Amino acid sequence: MVDLSTTYAGLKLRSPLIAAAAGITGTVERLKKAEDNGIGAVVTKSLFQKEICRVSPTPRFKVIKHSGSTTLYSYEQASEYGPEEYAEFIYRAKSQLSIPVIASINCYTDEAWIKYGKLVEQAGADAIELNLSCPHGVHLMSGIDVIKSMVATTKLMKNAVKIPVIPKMTPQSTNPGSDALRLDQAGADGLVMFNRFTGLDIDVEKEVPVLHGGYAGHGGPWSIMFSLRWISAVSPHIRCDISGSGGVMNGEDAVKYILAGAGTVQICSVIILNGYQVINRINKGIEKFMESKGYSSISEFKGKICSRIKSMDEVDRTQWAKAEIDMIRCTSCGLCARVCIYDGIDADEKYSVNDKCDGCGLCAEICPAKAISMVRR
Numbered sequence: 377m378v379d380l381s382t383t384y385a386g387l388k389l390r391s392p393l394i395a396a397a398a399g400i401t402g403t404v405e406r407l408k409k410a411e412d413n414g415i416g417a418v419v420t421k422s423l424f425q426k427e428i429c430r431v432s433p434t435p436r437f438k439v440i441k442h443s444g445s446t447t448l449y450s451y452e453q454a455s456e457y458g459p460e461e462y463a464e465f466i467y468r469a470k471s472q473l474s475i476p477v478i479a480s481i482n483c484y485t486d487e488a489w490i491k492y493g494k495l496v497e498q499a500g501a502d503a504i505e506l507n508l509s510c511p512h513g514v515h516l517m518s519g520i521d522v523i524k525s526m527v528a529t530t531k532l533m534k535n536a537v538k539i540p541v542i543p544k545m546t547p548q549s550t551n552p553g554s555d556a557l558r559l560d561q562a563g564a565d566g567l568v569m570f571n572r573f574t575g576l577d578i579d580v581e582k583e584v585p586v587l588h589g590g591y592a593g594h595g596g597p598w599s600i601m602f603s604l605r606w607i608s609a610v611s612p613h614i615r616c617d618i619s620g621s622g623g624v625m626n627g628e629d630a631v632k633y634i635l636a637g638a639g640t641v642q643i644c645s646v647i648i649l650n651g652y653q654v655i656n657r658i659n660k661g662i663e664k665f666m667e668s669k670g671y672s673s674i675s676e677f678k679g680k681i682c683s684r685i686k687s688m689d690e691v692d693r694t695q696w697a698k699a700e701i702d703m704i705r706c707t708s709c710g711l712c713a714r715v716c717i718y719d720g721i722d723a724d725e726k727y728s729v730n731d732k733c734d735g736c737g738l739c740a741e742i743c744p745a746k747a748i749s750m751v752r753r
């Protein structure tokens with residue numbers, strides 16, 4: 377019997393999955409749907425000090441297909457609630473849900489951070505997520521030193537409230553690793569790594585930005601590797617809990633975050649695009665992995681990958697591999713020979729590997745017939 381329960385910033389969660397701040401967590405009814413489908417905790421849609429952000433344009437979503445990947449491009453803005461309505465929303469959420477409710481706020485003055493923080497604390501929030509990382513927020517657009525501001529705000533909020541304080545980091549930084557260490561030292565109880573990127577897509581026919589006409593939030597399955605890289609680098613060195621965020625589409629993705637050192641995993645786009653039922657499926661995916669490995673608790677595999685990541689000096693550089701073509705499967709499409717910059721594949725009547733094969737492995741990766749494998753020289 378596997379146990380999915382975990383802890384995050386001192387809170388007890390029945391599952392490592394957290395519904396990330398977005399429209400999907402904007403009302404009590406939506407929070408209930410997430411709870412009913414097995415979520416471990418919810419982060420409520422961000423309350424913004426900047427009032428203009430409380431109204432979103434329509435339409436505000438675009439699903440952009442790149443070759444083989446997807447971006448959920450969006451210009452969804454803040455919670456529509458003002459501070460008092462938001463506190464009331466948190467109060468109602470707490471009275472109707474039995475899982476932890478984390479309130480997300482985004483301010484640009486110290487006075488508002490303290491005021492909003494105290495309001496949500498009094499309303500019963502279990503923790504506060506500091507959203508200074510919104511891809512269309514004031515801070516990222518103004519060019520101010522976001523990490524300096526994050527550290528100062530973390531300290532400010534730690535003094536202002538008693539509940540856990542969790543900064544949500546931007547991926548748009550020159551050094552997310554040192555940012556995480558600084559926020560940990562500033563007293564953060566948890567860290568969300570990361571919010572989304574700010575992007576631009578262009579309608580080349582009309583020669584204008586797509587959607588609402590400006591920059592927008594930019595994320596998708598492709599973004600997971602960035603978060604995994606930084607979480608695995610910092611998790612062995614920091615005291616506070618990490619919540620992995622970005623690009624989770626299934627149970628395997630969630631497992632990757634835990635192996636990299638995150639104790640919880642935030643999901644958003646996958647719920648927007650598939651509905652709340654997907655939470656159940658992702659929980660089951662994690663359970664299936666645990667059963668197959670004989671793990672009974674999350675802590676048994678959390679961070680397991682960190683000590684297995686090789687440094688540049690440790691990488692095996694022996695030239696042991698070369699390509700081999702299975703002529704029964706080969707359809708003679710010629711793709712392998714076209715992409716081989718080493719001219720390692722002869723494309724006569726029959727395709728064959730010659731001595732110039734460098735062993736890079738690209739042909740085996742792209743062969744549509746899966747006719748190529750890498751073997752020992």
Ligand SMILES: Cc1cc2nc3c(=O)[nH]c(=O)nc-3n(C[C@H](O)[C@H](O)[C@H](O)COP(=O)(O)O)c2cc1C
Nearest residue numbers: 396397398422450452507571622623624643644645
């Ligand atoms: C439509 C949309 C709205 C979002 N709104 C917020 C928000 O209000 N506050 C916030 O901190 N993050 C917000 N996010 C970011 C998510 O909380 C989360 O960090 C991110 O989407 C995780 O990546 P994923 O969507 O690939 O799961 C939003 C994301 C999307 C897609």
